[in-house]
Amino acid sequence: MTAFVESRPMSAARPIEKGETLLSVDGVSLSFGGVRALTNVSFDIKKGEVRAIIGPNGAGKTSMLNVINGFYHPQQGTIAYKGQVRRRQKPYEAASQGIGRTFQNVALFKGMSTLDNIMAGRTLKMGVGLFWQLFRYGPALNEEIEHRKKVEEIIDFLEIQHIRKTPVGKLPYGLKKRVELGRALAMEPELLLLDEPMAGMNLEEKEDMSRFILDVREQFGTTIALIEHDIGVVMDLSDRIVVLEYGRKIADGSAEEVQNNQAVIDAYLGVAH
Amino acid sequence: MLYKILIDPFVQMGAAPDLLVQAIWDGFVGGVLYALIALGFVLIYKASGVFNFAQGIMVVFAALALVGFHQMGVPAWIALFLALAVMLLLAISVERLVLRPLVNQPDIILLMATIGITYFLIGFGQLVFGGEPKRMITSELGIPKGAQDFDVFGGFVSLQNIDITAAVMAGIMVAALAWFFSKTRIGRALRAVADDHQAALSVGISLNQIWVIVWFAAGIVALATGIMWGARSDVSFALEIIALKALPVLILGGFTSIPGAIVGGLIIGIGEKIGEFYWGPLLGGGIESWLAYMIALVFLLFRPQGLFGDKIIERI
Numbered sequence: 034m035t036a037f038v039e040s041r042p043m044s045a046a047r048p049i050e051k052g053e054t055l056l057s058v059d060g061v062s063l064s065f066g067g068v069r070a071l072t073n074v075s076f077d078i079k080k081g082e083v084r085a086i087i088g089p090n091g092a093g094k095t096s097m098l099n100v101i102n103g104f105y106h107p108q109q110g111t112i113a114y115k116g117q118v119r120r121r122q123k124p125y126e127a128a129s130q131g132i133g134r135t136f137q138n139v140a141l142f143k144g145m146s147t148l149d150n151i152m153a154g155r156t157l158k159m160g161v162g163l164f165w166q167l168f169r170y171g172p173a174l175n176e177e178i179e180h181r182k183k184v185e186e187i188i189d190f191l192e193i194q195h196i197r198k199t200p201v202g203k204l205p206y207g208l209k210k211r212v213e214l215g216r217a218l219a220m221e222p223e224l225l226l227l228d229e230p231m232a233g234m235n236l237e238e239k240e241d242m243s244r245f246i247l248d249v250r251e252q253f254g255t256t257i258a259l260i261e262h263d264i265g266v267v268m269d270l271s272d273r274i275v276v277l278e279y280g281r282k283i284a285d286g287s288a289e290e291v292q293n294n295q296a297v298i299d300a301y302l303g304v305a306h
Numbered sequence: 307m308l309y310k311i312l313i314d315p316f317v318q319m320g321a322a323p324d325l326l327v328q329a330i331w332d333g334f335v336g337g338v339l340y341a342l343i344a345l346g347f348v349l350i351y352k353a354s355g356v357f358n359f360a361q362g363i364m365v366v367f368a369a370l371a372l373v374g375f376h377q378m379g380v381p382a383w384i385a386l387f388l389a390l391a392v393m394l395l396l397a398i399s400v401e402r403l404v405l406r407p408l409v410n411q412p413d414i415i416l417l418m419a420t421i422g423i424t425y426f427l428i429g430f431g432q433l434v435f436g437g438e439p440k441r442m443i444t445s446e447l448g449i450p451k452g453a454q455d456f457d458v459f460g461g462f463v464s465l466q467n468i469d470i471t472a473a474v475m476a477g478i479m480v481a482a483l484a485w486f487f488s489k490t491r492i493g494r495a496l497r498a499v500a501d502d503h504q505a506a507l508s509v510g511i512s513l514n515q516i517w518v519i520v521w522f523a524a525g526i527v528a529l530a531t532g533i534m535w536g537a538r539s540d541v542s543f544a545l546e547i548i549a550l551k552a553l554p555v556l557i558l559g560g561f562t563s564i565p566g567a568i569v570g571g572l573i574i575g576i577g578e579k580i581g582e583f584y585w586g587p588l589l590g591g592g593i594e595s596w597l598a599y600m601i602a603l604v605f606l607l608f609r610p611q612g613l614f615g616d617k618i619i620e621r622i
């Protein structure tokens with residue numbers, strides 16, 4: 034009975050060095066019935082970089098993240114993570130391989146405290162079986178204490194000590210976003226997908242969040258893929274940028290290259306046909 | 307007439323307070339059992355959004371399994387563990403054969419599926435354990451018989467030992483569940499799934515595992531309910547309809563609230579006993595069978611989300 038509540042071991046893929054390709058998306062197409070969300074999109078994410086995915090509304094950015102994290106399964110194309118091409122994958126399998134994420138419309142566990150939300154992020158790191166958990170004794174108790182320490186570190190890192198016990202449903206929007214980042218960080222992800230981490234924030238909150246994102250990369254060596262509408266933020270933060278429009282990739286390169294790309298300018302400013 | 311409805315019952319209550327206490331106690335015990343059934347519903351509804359019509363038959367099935375194993379010559383305590391194993395097996399089968407293939411289907415399909423499970427369990431139960439009513443193995447499980455008498459207000463109130471055991475057991479079980487939910491990793495995962503499926507998946511919680519665990523938890527609650535209810539009457543398929551008694555409790559307490567299930571169960575239990583006792587004679591008796599639904603109906607008019615339920619606000 035304990036076996037099936039045991040968390041799964043991390044995948045056995047070889048470790049990836051900084052600068053090597055961590056994830057590569059190759060010819061991915063995704064459609065819902067007759068609606069094409071993504072058409073033949075290819076790009077890669079290198080270990081240690083901040084990779085932005087930008088594009089006008091409805092360009093397929095979130096769909097792309099959902100494909101990477103296993104919510105959607107593309108009809109065509111392959112995704113290779115750490116050099117291994119994966120088959121149809123469930124979200125929790127992606128999670129166990131080290132892919133963490135946040136959501137566009139904050140998806141927190143509303144009824145739970147900040148602490149519990151972030152502890153939930155450690156689900157995969159905890160493996161003591163149901164038997165001990167029923168009594169919360171011995172191994173289960175030691176495990177709780179050990180992981181609680183880790184969670185406190187994350188709470189300190191994000192400077193949210195004061196809302197530790199507050200139910201997250203009651204928090205203001207900017208803090209919710211921060212707790213959500215904390216929950217994703219608790220997974221100690223190798224690849225962190227951030228879906229509009231700064232949407233709806235004021236300037237000060239945006240600056241804080243930018244700092245956290247860069248610190249995350251600095252301190253934990255996490256690779257970050259980011260969707261964001263604030264072009265200024267994107268240009269400042271990211272090493273390389275993919276631009277999507279109507280589900281197709283129209284540009285890919287450094288901030289400067291993308292800024293000077295005619296297709297990108299047309300997509301954002303509109304063009305007379 | 308107005309005197310008979312509005313004043314006379316309270317005069318009676320004042321005149322014989324010991325009877326009132328007795329009625330409240332009887333209602334309380336009934337309410338505890340309603341609360342347990344509602345608890346089974348709420349657990350499954352919160353975690354998987356499924357309105358589990360089969361909760362009633364799960365109560366019968368669990369009790370039948372317990373009595374059935376004992377009749378095969380297994381000692382009572384081992385039969386209890388075997389009955390638990392049967393409920394675990396049932397949880398795994400339901401997840402594999404029903405929930406997994408039907409994932410992302412509309413709620414109504416899942417409701418129909420649980421009606422299917424109900425009829426399957428009725429047929430399967432009759433095939434394996436036979437259809438005749440059985441006696442619950444109360445004394446073999448060490449549940450005391452007899453009654454305690456207490457002096458109250460110059461009269462006396464008689465509490466059945468079985469009922470006391472039922473109330474204590476239910477209290478312990480609810481406390482244990484609450485503790486498990488708030489303190490352990492799996493409990494946290496269960497609450498996470500109840501709050502947001504997508505986010506739960508993204509942190510690596512497997513919905514399939516959670517469904518098995520939550521159906522098993524509902525199975526344990528069903529077994530406890532089956533023992534308590536079986537001890538008061540017989541274990542028979544007629545018990546299945548008590549699931550319908552949980553409906554007004556759920557409407558009162560809210561489909562998503564565990565405290566709601568408990569408080570709702572007690573209100574319905576005590577309300578219908580007192581209603582029957584003091585107002586029943588005015589209507590020729592037998593109001594116990596429908597009063598709960600009337601209370602629920604009134605509640606629907608004024609507080610459709612229940613006492614503790616989540617308020618659903620939809621954008622138009």
